[in-house]
Amino acid sequence: MQTLALKSPGRNARAARVRLCDLDELPVGLGRAFVVAGRTVAVFRTRDGNVFATANACPHKAGPLADGMLVGHQVVCPMHAFRFTADSGECDQPNVCAVTTYLVEVEGTAVFLTLPAA
Amino acid sequence: MTTRQKLVVIGNGMAGARLVEDVLALDCDRFEVVMFGDEPYGNYNRILLSNVLNGTQDPKEIFLNPLAWYEENNVTLHAGKKVTRIDREQRVVYADGVEQPYDVLVLATGSKPFVPPVPGTTLHGVFVFRTLDDCRNIADYAKGKSNAVVIGGGLLGLEAAKGLMTHDLASVTVVEMAPWLMSVQLDEAGGKVLGQTIEKLGLKALTKTSTAEIQGHTHVTGVKFADGSTVPADIVVISAGIRPNIDLAKECGLACERAIVVDDQMRTSDGHVFGVGECVQHRGMVYGLVAPLWEQTKVLAEVLTGTAPEKVYTGSKIATKLKVMGVELASMGRIGDLKDTDEVVQYSEPARQVYWKAIVRDGKLSAACLLGDLGPADNLMELFKNDAPVPERRLEIFFTAGSAKKDVSLADLPDSHQICDCNGVSKGTICTAIKAGKCTVPSVGKATRAGTGCGSCKGLVKGLIEAVAGAVKADPSEGWYVPAVPMDKPTLVAEVRKRGLKSVSEVFRELGTGVDEKSKMGLASLLKSLWNDEYVDERDARYVNDRVHANIQKDGTFSVIPRMYGGVTSADDLIKIGVVAKKYDVPMVKVTGGQRIDLLGVKKDDLPKMWADLGMPSGYAYTKALRTVKTCVGSEFCRYGTNDSTALGIALEKRYQGFEFPAKVKLGVSGCPRNCAEATVKDVGVIATEGGEWEVSVGGAAGASVRKTDVLCRVKTQAEALTVIGRFLIYYRDNAKWLERTYDFVPRVGLDTIKRVILENATGLWEYFDREVEATIAAYRDPWLERERPVYAGQFEDAKTVALPMLS
Ligand SMILES: Cc1cc2nc3c(=O)[nH]c(=O)nc-3n(C[C@H](O)[C@H](O)[C@H](O)COP(=O)(O)OP(=O)(O)OC[C@H]3O[C@@H](n4cnc5c(N)ncnc54)[C@H](O)[C@@H]3O)c2cc1C
Ligand code: SF4
Ligand code: FES
Numbered sequence: 001m002q003t004l005a006l007k008s009p010g011r012n013a014r015a016a017r018v019r020l021c022d023l024d025e026l027p028v029g030l031g032r033a034f035v036v037a038g039r040t041v042a043v044f045r046t047r048d049g050n051v052f053a054t055a056n057a058c059p060h061k062a063g064p065l066a067d068g069m070l071v072g073h074q075v076v077c078p079m080h081a082f083r084f085t086a087d088s089g090e091c092d093q094p095n096v097c098a099v100t101t102y103l104v105e106v107e108g109t110a111v112f113l114t115l116p117a118a
Numbered sequence: 119m120t121t122r123q124k125l126v127v128i129g130n131g132m133a134g135a136r137l138v139e140d141v142l143a144l145d146c147d148r149f150e151v152v153m154f155g156d157e158p159y160g161n162y163n164r165i166l167l168s169n170v171l172n173g174t175q176d177p178k179e180i181f182l183n184p185l186a187w188y189e190e191n192n193v194t195l196h197a198g199k200k201v202t203r204i205d206r207e208q209r210v211v212y213a214d215g216v217e218q219p220y221d222v223l224v225l226a227t228g229s230k231p232f233v234p235p236v237p238g239t240t241l242h243g244v245f246v247f248r249t250l251d252d253c254r255n256i257a258d259y260a261k262g263k264s265n266a267v268v269i270g271g272g273l274l275g276l277e278a279a280k281g282l283m284t285h286d287l288a289s290v291t292v293v294e295m296a297p298w299l300m301s302v303q304l305d306e307a308g309g310k311v312l313g314q315t316i317e318k319l320g321l322k323a324l325t326k327t328s329t330a331e332i333q334g335h336t337h338v339t340g341v342k343f344a345d346g347s348t349v350p351a352d353i354v355v356i357s358a359g360i361r362p363n364i365d366l367a368k369e370c371g372l373a374c375e376r377a378i379v380v381d382d383q384m385r386t387s388d389g390h391v392f393g394v395g396e397c398v399q400h401r402g403m404v405y406g407l408v409a410p411l412w413e414q415t416k417v418l419a420e421v422l423t424g425t426a427p428e429k430v431y432t433g434s435k436i437a438t439k440l441k442v443m444g445v446e447l448a449s450m451g452r453i454g455d456l457k458d459t460d461e462v463v464q465y466s467e468p469a470r471q472v473y474w475k476a477i478v479r480d481g482k483l484s485a486a487c488l489l490g491d492l493g494p495a496d497n498l499m500e501l502f503k504n505d506a507p508v509p510e511r512r513l514e515i516f517f518t519a520g521s522a523k524k525d526v527s528l529a530d531l532p533d534s535h536q537i538c539d540c541n542g543v544s545k546g547t548i549c550t551a552i553k554a555g556k557c558t559v560p561s562v563g564k565a566t567r568a569g570t571g572c573g574s575c576k577g578l579v580k581g582l583i584e585a586v587a588g589a590v591k592a593d594p595s596e597g598w599y600v601p602a603v604p605m606d607k608p609t610l611v612a613e614v615r616k617r618g619l620k621s622v623s624e625v626f627r628e629l630g631t632g633v634d635e636k637s638k639m640g641l642a643s644l645l646k647s648l649w650n651d652e653y654v655d656e657r658d659a660r661y662v663n664d665r666v667h668a669n670i671q672k673d674g675t676f677s678v679i680p681r682m683y684g685g686v687t688s689a690d691d692l693i694k695i696g697v698v699a700k701k702y703d704v705p706m707v708k709v710t711g712g713q714r715i716d717l718l719g720v721k722k723d724d725l726p727k728m729w730a731d732l733g734m735p736s737g738y739a740y741t742k743a744l745r746t747v748k749t750c751v752g753s754e755f756c757r758y759g760t761n762d763s764t765a766l767g768i769a770l771e772k773r774y775q776g777f778e779f780p781a782k783v784k785l786g787v788s789g790c791p792r793n794c795a796e797a798t799v800k801d802v803g804v805i806a807t808e809g810g811e812w813e814v815s816v817g818g819a820a821g822a823s824v825r826k827t828d829v830l831c832r833v834k835t836q837a838e839a840l841t842v843i844g845r846f847l848i849y850y851r852d853n854a855k856w857l858e859r860t861y862d863f864v865p866r867v868g869l870d871t872i873k874r875v876i877l878e879n880a881t882g883l884w885e886y887f888d889r890e891v892e893a894t895i896a897a898y899r900d901p902w903l904e905r906e907r908p909v910y911a912g913q914f915e916d917a918k919t920v921a922l923p924m925l926s
Binding site: 016018019020021024025026028029030032033034035036037040047056061062063064066067068069070071072076078079081113 | 656659660672915919
């Protein structure tokens with residue numbers, strides 16, 4: 001089993017890993033929003049079978065990324081069409097910061113999300 | 119090469135850098151060039167700073183010459199170094215650790231903003247607007263602030279104010295000492311019109327107001343005026359004029375008045391020292407715009423390189439346009455200098471906030487200002503620039519030769535005609551670049567600089583590209599239906615049919631060169647119209663609005679619009695709408711411009727429940743489809759109505775609801791020529807005539823573009839109207855580019871062609887059109903019925919809550 005490295009080294013909290021849903025609860029080619037431990041996370045399932053997750057609020061003006069469209073492994077924010085790359089969270093526009101990304105894993109038919117320690 | 123002369127330029131702004139470019143273009147071996155620039159950058163386009171401030175351009179985009187350019191051209195640039203002393207005896211300039219001898223010295227130090235001597239200008243939050251750093255600092259500081267004050271209501275102050283408005287401030291106030299805004303360019307009446315326009319944009323203007331003090335302890339908190347009144351302010355931008363940078367020149371003893379005095383060859387009182395740009399005074403004039411300095415650098419470069427040693431500069435005619443969005447303003451010459459013998463020609467149309475004024479002196483145009491509508495601007499500019507005699511009938515200054523002639527005349531203009539006034543680029547230069555394969559506005563800009571100044575000539579550049587490249591080589595991607603599939607619409611349709619491609623991902627797989635979301639949406643629309651029932655509907659090719667059948671709003675909520683055919687509803691339905699709005703706590707209930715009731719701010723989870731509770735069909739407020747049919751009261755109730763516009767409107771909406779098009783489509787039907795339904799600015803408009811017929815017209819719009827419809831035909835009955843309109847709609851659906859509204863489509867295809875196809879059956883497609891209408895009606899599924907059975911998991915769910923596991 002895999003956990004993410006702790007983000008704040010000073011604190012000794014643990015990353016949490018949760019079972020999100022079954023794979024077929026994620027629509028192909030689209031995103032879906034989940035609330036986990038108070039955070040809203042957007043989880044995407046690409047047409048080529050990858051699953052990834054980002055914070056659901058666009059760093060630009062908080063657009064709901066789960067409602068965006070996927071273009072390859074990028075999500076396009078539904079508000080002003082800024083694009084964010086799935087794994088790095090990087091934005092294609094200058095001066096817009098990256099969106100937080102989360103680790104998601106598919107085991108069998110189950111989808112797991114790892115939240116770093118708060 | 120030790121024989122090369124040393125050319126030293128102080129100032130790396132618009133004039134300094136341009137001079138060096140001009141010199142290198144004429145003779146790249148003559149000089150060893152060294153430049154000093156106070157700012158730590160290469161050279162950028164200062165006039166685009168307003169765009170950087172209002173966020174429409176990235177700082178990166180406004181650089182003219184990046185640092186690499188200097189290296190490539192063997193120009194030594196001391197960026198971020200200020201020259202502090204000139205020794206004219208020894209011919210050496212000094213700057214922070216650098217000692218640079220010269221043979222020829224050019225001063226291009228520009229100017230600095232004038233800061234009025236009032237208390238408080240050094241507080242945090244008080245800015246001037248001149249450099250890239252100023253822009254950045256203003257933008258950073260404006261975050262989270264609510265009240266801004268701009269001191270100075272001139273050209274620049276207004277641009278600053280408009281720029282600040284894009285930073286989510288609650289209020290932006292412009293303070294002007296003169297009795298009206300832009301007092302240099304406008305007369306009183308013009309200033310008033312501008313004031314009204316500005317206020318419509320949400321800016322406040324205080325004229326006849328002079329600033330006494332900027333208040334605050336460490337940070338600015340307010341501005342106090344001479345009459346004792348105050349306004350709160352958390353950020354202040356001072357734009358009260360400019361002063362030429364002449365300290366350096368004065369200290370080394372060069373002749374200076376208001377600015378550094380130069381002769382017709384840009385020479386100062388020292389034969390080895392020259393000056394260009396805002397820091398110089400030539401024949402008594404100091405210019406604050408770029409066009410004159412392009413003329414100056416050109417002459418100076420020819421003089422310095424010996425290419426045309428006798429060349430002289432005799433002064434410039436100044437003309438400007440205000441760049442900020444939402445204000446149409448052009449000015450030329452000095453409107454305020456009026457002689458007794460001058461003729462003043464004026465036209466005003468207060469309802470549209472249009473105000474035109476021209477001053478004719480000795481039969482020539484000596485000054486003019488145009489506000490609200492720049493139709494005649496190009497024509498006036500011609501007269502002004504060329505000192506041409508104005509028409510005998512003075513009225514024709516504004517009227518005949520104006521906009522109607524413009525399209526035709528572009529081709530007829532002489533090659534010497536100047537297209538880009540900021541950069542002095544002629545039609546001939548642009549056409550040469552186009553013929554050399556530069557077929558987009560940016561690539562022409564790169565090659566010639568045309569359109570890279572204030573940008574107002576981009577339309578003309580585009581026109582030239584169309585005129586010239588049509589015969590040469592057009593940018594192929596312009597004809598593609600969507601960017602990710604390199605085919606025009608007919609080819610794409612043929613391929614899709616031949617290969618039987620029924621889903622968006624199939625098209626991408628077989629024909630695509632990449633993927634983007636706009637192509638997905640465009641293809642989805644096309645395939646749906648081609649295959650009707652057989653179309654394989656992939657939900658990830660739809661934009662969120664089309665996935666949840668409601669329009670996403672800025673906070674991520676949605677809106678519900680019960681359909682009201684032709685704008686007609688009933689008491690029962692209104693009650694039901696009210697009850698539902700209450701039950702779901704709808705934050706705003708709004709009547710829209712399309713005669714419907716919009717329930718705004720609905721949570722995604724509530725959408726299906728609300729549709730069900732309403733039990734009415736819903737209306738499209740989002741998809742590229744038939745949106746609304748606006749109607750007037752018509753003969754049913756109106757005492758003027760000659761025909762039943764409401765009934766026709768309802769019939770049209772019932773028949774064509776759910777039809778998808780390359781762009782949204784709006785219809786309007788009026789019951790008499792008074793046209794209360796504003797049918798002449800719709801994609802299809804119908805107006806009842808006195809004789810009881812219907813006049814059908816197409817291609818209008820009243821959105822970002824305004825266009826009056828072109829009349830297609832007259833028909834006698836409602837049924838005929840339905841048929842003709844159906845044929846037109848299918849023809850448009852099949853032939854328009856993705857996102858091309860009818861107001862672009864109709865003029866592109868040409869009204870004559872449309873008439874031949876729709877009215878005379880020239881292509882023999884009538885039967886096909888009528889069949890398509892029926893097939894599309896038959897294929898229509900009410901999308902709101904998905905409320906019963908979502909098509910994919912989570913379709914109408916806001917966010918699913920997942921419980922955390924117990925921590926071990
Ligand atoms: C926001 C804004 C919008 C504008 N919009 C328009 C417009 O739409 N149309 C138009 O025609 N004009 C416009 N202008 C005016 C136009 O930008 C100026 O007329 C033009 O930039 C003047 O060019 P210049 O080279 O003389 O001065 P600048 O471009 O100011 O260049 C002077 C340079 O010299 C440097 N310098 C000064 N002293 C020293 C020294 N001692 N040592 C080293 N370096 C030094 C300065 O740092 C500066 O970089 C605008 C100006 C601003 C600020
Ligand atoms: S357009 Fe004519 S019929 Fe319709 S409401 Fe106006 S006046 Fe009456
Ligand atoms: S909110 Fe995401 S792009 Fe603007």
